[in-house]
Amino acid sequence: MDDELVQRTAERRGESPDQVLDRNLAELLQELRVAFTGVQLLFAFLLTLPFQARFDSLDDVGLTVYTVTLLSTALATLTLVAPVSFHRLVFRRQQKAALVAVADRLLLTGLALLLLAITSATLLVLDVALGRPSAVVGAVVVAVFGVVLWYVLPIRQRRLGPVGDATPRP
Template identity: 70%
Template sequence: MRRRAASDAQPPPATSGPFGHSPAVRSAESRGETIDQVLDRNLNELLQELRVAFTGVQILFGFLLSLSFTQRFQELDDFGLTVYTVTLLTTALATVLLIAPVSFHRLVFRRRQKAALVLVGDRFLIIGLGLLAPAICGALLLILDVALGRWQAVLGSSLTALTGLLTWYALPLAVRRNGPGVAPED
């Protein structure tokens, strides 16, 4: 009879330790992983999501910062200036929140606090995306207002907001409500 190598051995049960029966423990148990493996996987997934989100917010922020130095910026009415200000602030806040996990990681690096990093990074990403949606809609409102007119700008921005709300929040929450591994019905 062949002996199992150490690499073939099953990971120890994940129910012990400070995590109790948390979602991380349930995930570890269902996938045959240790808590550390789940946290490593979750951190890698979080980093990939942050890379996608941060690229978009970085481009938008750069555009908004440069916009104030153009000649057309001086022509903005009170509505345009208000939209610009709110959009710039929401983009700046989204940028800060999407960068925050980097700083958090650096400050807790090698202190065995990966669980806290994943939890806090997840919250920062969710809030950052929540701010990025109105930032995108505000930038679109501003651009369409200048290019096409007010009602077209409101219509285009509203359709974009609705699409963002449905695809970023409503659909994922509907899938989450159906339970793990269950696809939504047609």
């Protein structure tokens, strides 16, 4: 996190810079817990699929979608767990600002990978259940909905600024 931003936030909220970093880290950890629960459930589901009877009936497209889904879920898992490792390795070394900045980027990256995993899992399941045309439509709906909810709305709000502040942000 940028030192100047931490200082401005601390002054505005009546906190010390350390309190701002502590609060930001706690908020990030809560967000990681929510995201990680979803990725764990999806990963567990995907790891059992090859052992199901119908898995052998997947065509090349189905196997490719499964592979993309499994790999994006594995990468999301690694990315969302990375802040824990980072924290452990910089623990008690006065690097909380770096931890917050890195964890923030990792969480955003992990969410993007999770969105890919959710979209491709939807494609995979709907392909088996309803057929490819319906699966593609369903996956597109999930992808668009995810992008709008996870990125477009927050970025739009960030540009608008705090509620009640009519001054657009660059």
